[in-house]
Amino acid sequence: MRDRLLIRSAACIAVVLLFSFGLCAWAQTPSPAAPVVQAAPAMDAPLNVQAAQPPSTADLAKGDPGGTMTGTINDISVSDSKKGLTLADALNQVGQNKIAINFTWTLITGFLVMFMQAGFALVETGLCRAKNANHTMMMNFMVYSFGLFAYWVCGFAIQMGGAGPIANLGGTIPLSAEHVFTVLGKPWGLFGSHGFFLSQAGTYDVGVMVIFLFQMVFMDTALTIVTGSAAERWKFAAFAVSSIFMGAITYPLFANWAWGGGWLSQLGANFGLGHGYADFAGSGVVHAVGGITALAVSMIIGPRIGKYNRDGSPNAMPGHDIVIVLAGCFILAFGWFGFNPGSTLGASGNGALRIGSVAVNTMLAGCTGSFGAIIYMWIRYGKPDASMTGNGLLAGLVAITAPSGFVNTIGSVIIGLIAGVLVCLSVEFFDRVVRVDDPVGAISVHGVNGIWGVISVGLFADGRSNYGGSWNGVSGSVRGLFYGDPGQLVAQLIGVATLVGFVFAFSYIANLVIDVVVGQRVSAEDELEGLDIPEMGALGYPEFVLKPEAHGVASASYASGD
């Protein structure tokens, strides 16, 4: 009985002890912490700079070979020196750094594109005969000035005057006036009207200046395409008027429709056609506009004397310097790294880190473009033709310009390879079938392959790009037919129809008027002599002896040589 009592007592003590320990353990289990409400630091309250342990003046005086002490909290600008550094100062510096990165990126890539003018000048001059070297070089030189002036006066306002804010460049809010007309309840943007002389309607603005420079060098690229196809017979005065008109009106109109918030870019938002006409860096806007205008001008001017026999068969009229042609191609390929990756308009924010992908796509398409051309020429003619290989490189680069921001590397390789073969077929087609004389192959390189580039967006865009979550006001990524969006291909085809329908007709009529007023073609005597003396007053190569050949074709040799 006593034992049972003891056992019961021990059991009770054990239960009590266990309960007590359990209670203590439960009491010590941390309860879900109540949210601690901390007051947000005031934006204008001074920050404790010393907590960030910035390097002292004594440390900095020793030098910073490792670069670990340069660029610290000490370098943030303060808005009020009495108050010292505040959170607002720090955050403003973050925002300004992002825009500074994007400004620097866009300006430097714009400078690269500007340098492409030198590449075009070398390619076109090298592919022409020596007796026209000064004239061809001068057209390429002056197209920069003529185009720039026209674009500053009104071209930029027409193209970008209603483009709206560009987030990567800090807003560009003043570009807010797009003329729109409405058809069946849908708005159709036609042209912008802010930015004439870069001084009207608030466009004296740092962001506007950056986008002006970048868009201006693109416009100039389009203009210089025409000088190649019309070379060796184009009157310099007519070239000047034609280039100013193109820089002021033709190019800006189409560029507005594609890039300035115009109706082509809105085909997605208005009609559900993918993301609207998508042209990342300008296969259509720059190259096809240039190539199609080149076709219009070449048709009006007609072929060079000696290009065709009476039966319509063509004669080869080789250029005078393949060395500068291929050097020019390399300069162009280098400049293209500004053309395509620069079209992100920044390297920070809104998917701009895709610049690496854009650059690799660009180099791959150029590579396979030259492959396509060299293989075609080698098989067809038994020799790897140098000028066509150069044109193949350029064709690949032209074709990848529109899709470079939307496709993967497999797509870019295919696009470039097709472009390389296409340029050879197209040169033969225009030379032999259509009989449009194009000394440098500009219509094929830029016109035909520009159109191929526009179409290839509608086929190969893989839906993996993301530039701020939307494109042309349609959320999501651009996706082509092979990745499930046939509507995108329709938008691209409407863009192509606008290029061959509107841009050609507009350029043709404008240049026909110039032909009537100024006269587009030089006299037969001047053409046979070479345009350097009659048009420019000086030979490109005064120490060369130019030998007249049949049909007035001249070849060059050194005075001391044969």
Next chain:
Amino acid sequence: MKIVGLLLIIAGWIVAVVGPLITPSTSGRMALALIGIALSIFGILGVLNKAHLKHALWKG
């Protein structure tokens, strides 16, 4: 002939552009865009260029 060529070129563009306004079907819009492009190219190369070549220098 030059005017006929120009009219064909512009007509091709208009056919492609009005496609989205007259049909909601993607196939229909694609067909109209392709017809428009073909019409414009025919106008450029088949009509306008032929008119220019009629009086080409090398034929004289």
